[in-house]
Amino acid sequence: MKEKLDELKKRLGVVADLQRAGALLGWDQQTYMPPRGAAARAEQTATLNRLAHEHFIADAVGALLEDLQAYAAQLDYDSDEASLIRVTKRDYDKAKRVPPALVEELARVTTLAYEEWVNARAESNFKLFQPHLEKIVDLEIQLANCLGYRERIYDALLDQYEPAMTSAQVEAIFKPLREELVALARAIARKPEAVSDAVLRREYDEQKQWDFGVAVIKRLGFDFERGRQDKSPHPFTTGLALDDVRITTRVDKNFLPTMLFGTIHETGHALYDMGYRADLERTPLEGGASLGVHESQSRLWENIVGRSRGFWTYWFPRLREVFPAQLADQEVESFYRAINRVQPSFIRVEADEVTYPLHIMLRFEIENELIEGKLQVADVPAAWNAKMQEYLGIVPPNDALGCLQDIHWSNGYFGYFATYALGSMFAAQLWEQAVGEVSDLPVQIARGEFGDLLAWLRAKVHTHGRKFTLDELARRATGAPLRAQPFVAYLKRKYGEIYGV
């Protein structure tokens, strides 16, 4: 069995190399590729995706997995070997259901769609993007039918990003959460004057912002020997190897949080991608467990840590050294309140913690309707704006601030958005547990010390790579499956205090 396992790993290593090279093609496309390089890049990306898929679904891989099933059954469920065989089999069965031609077509269509989405957003012209999105929805429906599902067609897409999660489960969690959030937001809305974020909209030199962000994330544990940061229209993290993890950010001269919290957010992802055990590298167990778990890491660092009073007890005096004029009239407390202002807004990635999940629910519902054929692509802008009115009480003045704001659909990432909200919930659950287990955690953070928190996350989450599902990880790290309660309690406590509600 040792020989078969080695042969399996060798084959999976080739797949990993192809995927990583493909990830570099994607990173480059969004950072440094010259404008006219897109057409050739689409060919390259399609070829690498197709080859990775073909190598992965090779009959020899299937035979090795079959031969190893009995062996795996004797091993501890949590062991590296059992997990490798289990997770690879799960991925293999899924991948086997998708024809190589569909994978290649999706890669080609989405590469071109991405380019057009950039233009459409710049011009706020949904019509430019519409034909691309129509093709993508059509391909996603084909994909879902190939993948298969038990209850609802959308489950097949969701399962790609959050294994074992279903639409019904997500809806069961979202429904009561929405009621809590709308109630909290409504109570806060009665006190619009309680918090001002005007300070964040002063002019902040872009290079100084960048440098401050770098100083912050170095202290959080981002290792520039093993990664780098660049600029791109939509921030993202890509793990090209355990020792080559890249984040991107964007900088808005007139809105400090864009860079600041974007950078911390991506660093949360990057710390996860830098943290799995080296033994898992170049296997399907490298990287993060799921998008929900990945998002728990970015949200934990961005919101629970990065928007806490303790964090700014340490960092505010340093930020004021960089921007003395802009912050002359501020103290830690006023700055802390400014970065935690709650207000309905158009852009998801700049939304506050309370309204953010409402942006997600809107997208989750629209995707469901598109995939179930209840909504036409041409009607997305209208549907979007109607839901914005219903959940947030505001309507975007144009589609750039509405349904064109996110990169995801241009990439074919249907089923992805829900994981952001699941991540917020898991982040709060992990934090509650960490505070109980790591002595003085809030005190450490107020001193600018993040090592113990990172070590705890490494041991409880990062080290396992993709071995476990979200619920499996939650049970091992916190003794319970995913729960919304810690998140709701966290929001009520924090914003109850800030707003006196």
Place this chain on the structure above:
Amino acid sequence: MKEKLDELKKRLGVVADLQRAGALLGWDQQTYMPPRGAAARAEQTATLNRLAHEHFIADAVGALLEDLQAYAAQLDYDSDEASLIRVTKRDYDKAKRVPPALVEELARVTTLAYEEWVNARAESNFKLFQPHLEKIVDLEIQLANCLGYRERIYDALLDQYEPAMTSAQVEAIFKPLREELVALARAIARKPEAVSDAVLRREYDEQKQWDFGVAVIKRLGFDFERGRQDKSPHPFTTGLALDDVRITTRVDKNFLPTMLFGTIHETGHALYDMGYRADLERTPLEGGASLGVHESQSRLWENIVGRSRGFWTYWFPRLREVFPAQLADQEVESFYRAINRVQPSFIRVEADEVTYPLHIMLRFEIENELIEGKLQVADVPAAWNAKMQEYLGIVPPNDALGCLQDIHWSNGYFGYFATYALGSMFAAQLWEQAVGEVSDLPVQIARGEFGDLLAWLRAKVHTHGRKFTLDELARRATGAPLRAQPFVAYLKRKYGEIYGV
């Protein structure tokens, strides 16, 4: 036959995509990859190289080429189809002789060797690099034996970069050339005070240098919509697609020519890579004919155009606007003489036109001796220094300025160096022809107009991609095979005038 040709092209397209993705891995490694990313990058590069090789030498490709031989024989030799079949067959027969394991091993060894070469050069410590170079020489000998040769083992390596050229041919050209160059250099050496380049060693702001370089190459025809420029330790050009061609440069605050002529040099390569007919893309006919022909383009733009009096008639006033203090005491003529100063020096890439080919001959001879087993790697520094003394009359004070200066050996590029000198000769031959065919060419250049020259090169050289060998191209563009005479005449005329010899 049409169907077989289409099938062949489809297969070759996959090979091209893998090679281009591999080229991006290489570009990234030398520009943006974080320091600790090298080990994983070596795996990725090895896997992509191996897959590209395997796809190319697939039996199906061989069978298609066999089936197409009779068809190709009926076609015009110069046609796209005949050329595709002929050049692909030549490449295929060569590639078929090299086992995939050797290709992979070379990729892995050279990726790590490159990293260590960077360190060795930084510390000027040949011992660090020696074990890597020993492995590489051993692999190159294996490679040459696999490739096969008629006369001398080194021919096999040379043929990789300059198809159909042999060591004996190169030596026959180099021997009389060396005598001419040493005589010319000796005559010039009697007048060391005739030209000063002190002006080039003043302090020039790096960003301003960069910006001026960009302005120059835009005017030469470098299209930033279809390419980009970055920094790297050793300048290079890489064609990731017809519409994605990238150059790199380096900037020395205290030596203007490093950036200036390095940038123009790489632009010469890039204009070639941007100039083949789109029909040839994603086939073995994309890119340049050979390294010698490639170098003819970079040398033509760098030296014959970029170091001409006419070029600076246009550009000097503009450069003086950027650096008024540094150039206050200069006129076009004094600047023209400064950039054409002849003096023996240590660094090949910064050598003048007269002594440059002597650097090449030294390397060509050392490579021959290493591959023929007449020289041990441990003895390279001593052999290098002895030849420097013999040809140039100087000895480098350390190996960073000696045998560690070039990237080539760390990449396994044995057989490459000779092509630089062949390129210089072909550049002069092409220039002589262009001046005869394009009216007012020198006048245009003195006006900062480069479009007619570029158009002539496009039509005579670039458009053909890899269809022809150096001699085939020379016959088509100039009516004669490669000749050294135009190069010697050019040097004697130019430097005879500058130095009055």
